[in-house]
Amino acid sequence: MIRIGVIGAGFIANKFCDAVNNSNLDGKLAAIASRSLDKAEKFKEKHNFEKAYGSYEELFKDKDIDLIYVATPHGLHYNHMMEILEYNKNILCEKPFTLNAKQAKEVFKKAKNKNVFIMEALWTRFLPTIREVKELTDDNIIGDIVKLEADFCFTPNKDDDHRLFQPKLGGGALLDVGIYPITFANIFMGRPKNFNSDVKMYKTGVDIAETIYYNYPDRQAILKSALNYELPLLAKITGTKGKIIIEGLHETESAKIYDLDNKLIREVNHPHEVNGFEYEIKEAIKCIKYNKLESDIMPHSETLNVLTQMDNIRESWNFFYPQEKN
Numbered sequence: 437m438i439r440i441g442v443i444g445a446g447f448i449a450n451k452f453c454d455a456v457n458n459s460n461l462d463g464k465l466a467a468i469a470s471r472s473l474d475k476a477e478k479f480k481e482k483h484n485f486e487k488a489y490g491s492y493e494e495l496f497k498d499k500d501i502d503l504i505y506v507a508t509p510h511g512l513h514y515n516h517m518m519e520i521l522e523y524n525k526n527i528l529c530e531k532p533f534t535l536n537a538k539q540a541k542e543v544f545k546k547a548k549n550k551n552v553f554i555m556e557a558l559w560t561r562f563l564p565t566i567r568e569v570k571e572l573t574d575d576n577i578i579g580d581i582v583k584l585e586a587d588f589c590f591t592p593n594k595d596d597d598h599r600l601f602q603p604k605l606g607g608g609a610l611l612d613v614g615i616y617p618i619t620f621a622n623i624f625m626g627r628p629k630n631f632n633s634d635v636k637m638y639k640t641g642v643d644i645a646e647t648i649y650y651n652y653p654d655r656q657a658i659l660k661s662a663l664n665y666e667l668p669l670l671a672k673i674t675g676t677k678g679k680i681i682i683e684g685l686h687e688t689e690s691a692k693i694y695d696l697d698n699k700l701i702r703e704v705n706h707p708h709e710v711n712g713f714e715y716e717i718k719e720a721i722k723c724i725k726y727n728k729l730e731s732d733i734m735p736h737s738e739t740l741n742v743l744t745q746m747d748n749i750r751e752s753w754n755f756f757y758p759q760e761k762n
């Protein structure tokens with residue numbers, strides 16, 4: 437039984453804990469750490485943890501913890517992971533893994549030296565619908581892919597001091613939601629040859645909306661992400677023999693495949709066992725049990741690949757985080 441510690445008792449930690457508690461997996465919620473002991477105690481009761489800590493460091497030092505799930509804002513992931521690795525703990529870190537590829541390389545290097553498992557918690561890559569659609573496109577079900585469109589645009593309804601809008605915490609649409617359309621392009625079309633983009637910056641100094649055009653020889657991906665308007669969560673993949681509509685984008689449970697006459701030729705349906713987080717958690721537990729240092733589904737190279745692309749996009753906007761200056 438893998439004993440799991442969680443740092444950051446926020447929005448996504450709740451979802452993670454629901455998945456651990458309601459799925460048939462070989463792991464258990466052992467300790468929650470928050471910057472506030474009172475908050476940690478309440479979170480412990482809510483999700484049935486064994487222990488609650490009022491600082492992250494206490495959890496890092498806990499010898500009974502096998503795996504730490506990092507659920508803090510992404511501007512803090514690098515420092516948190518570098519500290520956790522001092523205690524030789526396995527890590528599952530929320531997306532984006534770090535602010536940039538340089539930070540990620542340092543973290544992966546240290547994890548390798550410490551001989552521990554580490555993985556970016558990009559849950560979409562583990563969803564059975566995505567994995568089946570990928571197999572079907574590899575088998576040519578829609579012929580050659582010529583176009584991919586993917587949108588993740590929403591209005592979070594948060595104040596300007598929320599992590600989403602704060603440069604120091606890694607705010608902005610690209611790193612928070614743009615990572616998903618970019619991941620779709622990489623899964624189904626690979627790395628682009630080059631890109632163009634339009635961006636709208638926000639008064640707090642982060643990107644609030646962008647459209648990114650990934651150009652490949654003879655094909656293109658159009659990727660939209662935003663924190664200031666809503667679009668349906670959807671990906672559309674068009675091929676020479678038909679098209680695929682993936683409903684729900686990053687949290688998908690189903691896809692529909694059509695031929696060139698718009699006739700439905702296949703449906704892919706995989707309702708989540710719990711909320712979709714169970715698949716990445718099971719993978720992390722499996723890897724730890726088999727003494728694997730990285731997952732084949734979410735290898736370190738793919739984390740670096742996507743972060744490098746997002747670095748290049750931000751560089752083209754001349755947008756850097758405070759941690760990246762000087």
Ligand SMILES: NC(=O)c1ccc[n+]([C@@H]2O[C@H](COP(=O)([O-])OP(=O)(O)OC[C@H]3O[C@@H](n4cnc5c(N)ncnc54)[C@H](OP(=O)(O)O)[C@@H]3O)[C@@H](O)[C@H]2O)c1
Pocket residue numbers: 443444445446447448449469470471472475507508509510512530531532557559599605612
């Ligand atoms: N996979 C997904 O679908 C998904 C969805 C949403 C978010 N995420 C990722 O999960 C991470 C956390 O996002 P979230 O939406 O859960 O954020 P959130 O609700 O703001 O929670 C983040 C937690 O981090 C801790 N924290 C530590 N230092 C902080 C600081 N200076 N400012 C604010 N919080 C601080 C806080 O916990 P304590 O007060 O308890 O210490 C806070 O509750 C991000 O990297 C995000 O990209 C993933």
